Amino acid sequence: MQPFDSLDKLENAAELDQLAKPIREFLNKKIQPQSLRDALHGVWLGHPLHPVLVQVPVGAWLSAGVLDLVPKTGPATSVLIGTGLAAAGPATITGWTDWSELNTAESRLGVVHALANYAAVGLYGASLWARLRGRRMRGKALAYAGLAIVSGSGVLGGHLSFRRAVGANHTADVPDLLPSGWTSVGRLDDLPDGGLTCVDVGPVPVLLHREGDLVRAIVDRCSHLSGPLHEGELVQAGGETCVSCPWHGSTFRLRDGSVVHGPATAPQPVLDTRVVDDDVEVRLRG
Template identity: 50%
Template sequence: MTRQGPGRALAMLDRLERWPGADGVIEAVQRAVRSLPLGAGRDALHGRWLGHPVHPLLVQVPIGTWLSASLLDALPGVRRGQRALTFTGLVVAVPAAVTGWVDWAELHRPQQRVGVVHALANSAALALFTGSLVARLRGRETAGKALGIAGLSVTGLGGALGGHMAYRQAAGANHAEYVAHAVSPGWHRVGELAEFPHGQAVRRHVDDVPVMVVRESDDVVRVLADRCSHMAGPLSQGDLVDGCVRCPWHGSVFRLADGWNVRGPATAPQPSFDTRVTDGAVEVRLRG
């Protein structure tokens, strides 16, 4: 049997994930993005209202319109529609980029390293399609077509990098989705009630799934999956404020009573558990 490993492209991406050469720039850009006075709009850009990131939804428009414009260019005698399609893609590319940068600022460093190259490729595509539109408006159709083809090629590169981030690096994925499949039905004992101090988060396990246990009073115990749905941060190490827990990694806030994501960047709620105290022991059951 021959030994197989990652191809050249994947090996290059793996090296990019580990390359610290641009980390100084990444830190500066991250601080700049986080300092933007977006207020509640930041959660909207993350996609908390939608239940998943907005960025992948928006990028379909420029990709689709630019691809359509290039396909029309390939048809002999077709000269209508390319300008409108190119312009539409340019307009929607702006909010797509904004949502992408807001999401990027709350990722791990290996993801951010790939994300910077992803953004550079998309910026180059934006510049090429802008040039394509300008050339078409000036009657230089051949130049417009050439710039469009170049832009589409770079768009493909940017899309491939975005796919790597989403599917190999799990950027934007729900990191708590597995809990529903890993916890068996029924009640599970997590410890004696006396083991849980009032108002403190304690980490326990249910079927090898880490959970956060918070005893709010003598008869009220809250339990959530411990790994944050955003990027798997340890919620049991976060701050407890006003009936919520704040993730120590990126600041997502979840309600202890039901796991609802009160504030992003998390777009998915946290799995929560029913609780009961039986003979002095705390038992939990995953909510359906």
Template identity: 50%
Template sequence: MKPLPALELVTRLEDAEWLDPVAKKVRKVVKRVIRPKWARDVLHGVPIGHPVHPLAVQVPLGAWISAAVLDAFPGNDRAAAVLIGMGTGTAVPSAVAGFTDWSQLHPQQQRVGLVHAAANITATGLYLASLVARARGGRGSGKVLAYLGLAVVGAGGFLGGHLTYRQAAGVNHSEEIPHRFPSGWQPLAPLAELPDGKLHKVVVAEIPLLVYREAEDVRVLSDVCSHLSGPLHEGKLKGGRLQAGAVQAAGASGGGDGSGDPCVVCPWHGSTFSLRTGEVQAGPATARQPLFETRVSDGLVEVCLPGAE
């Protein structure tokens, strides 16, 4: 079966560079409005382990669809209006979460996401107009506006599906690692060849790994950032023994917190992961990095990924 013609139109949006100036302006507004790091992490979904936006949109969509069903039968005007009002109100926090995620995507994803957002904003405006018409006694026009809003939000949902399932926005880009990495212990590199106190990349079984060594202690994560596949070995080291010494020296002069827990900051969008656990310390990533067990045998570092098939 051939894909729908509409799919080709959506695919063209990925290369619509004329949207980039608009995206740049909107991105600046989003970053200016949502400034606290903790707020961005909550809106990204770091505490719950996956994006908030797909979960939040269920409320307005459910309310609007339910209102459409009620509008199809007489005597439900008041109940339909209540549902439309609830959907319109809850669309706001959903949009805030969506724009927060959108601001940390690749340009091709942002182009599609911008049109997706425009469709949803248009739909929300139509539902607001429906409420105004109903309040003025125009039940017929109110229903027409509501059904138009449902059609537009449906188109926006199609774009959202393309963004997620075709462009892989918001998904875990490290999920495949346990399915590709061989089970059991695998040779990594001689301990003496691993740089001390620095981020380093080693490829094992065609899988790029991020390696961090402090003396005899070797920490290994997947080198592919779970957010959008950024190369973590090109990122920044945060904490760790060497930086902890500098922080402690600064603390003696009245600054620094003395934290020595080593973390890696992704060079693309700033996601931060603990090198000891793989857990997300700061978004936009929401999924932890695969953490490899390590051991040293006769000077050779070996790695094992729990759960590898």
């Protein structure tokens, strides 16, 4: 039994779905248009935005906790707590946007993570109010309670990132797994013109799309949460052919694997292709 094994129970707590479902429906309706969702996911940054933004409230509140141990620090602690409260808004909206496109187990953990953060925000708000009214000891007690909760919530966030790989690039291992050099993946005539096909190149599933004599290839495992791209749809964006993931709708250009729409923020690895005597060969683009 390891200390964080109890979190597995949260992942399996189906009762949390009753809470998660209406929240997800509300968020998917309210956080629109898609360009706003993309911005909040961090598509423009090429990295999830939420973990960047949470540094501010967590850092400010932790610093406030240290300052509260030092006598005569004046209003500095209140300024830090207020900074954390102001920064909690952007961190929250990016977190909910990411959460609204998670799979079931991750969304159960995520909803508990979010509720704990709301509790911490409430305690820090009450702490600031108490300090402004001159009730410093009460303000300290409330802030330390908030710090304990936000620390526990941080453990949940870490579990989501490092055990469940939320926010991680699910194609990061591809360069280590693909065979080096050109690999044959079948005959050109066997590929459906205009369709999507999945072939295994070593242990890596690769998506092929043929348009006449042109074959495009990207890794089939979606960088967001490993959805099978060959089961998705071909769409046009900016005059280019793209594939949309069947799980949460991330959209990638087939030409270069770049992200058109999130929730994915990492591009799909692309493979160069060539046709030799009607044989299609692929190789990881360097």
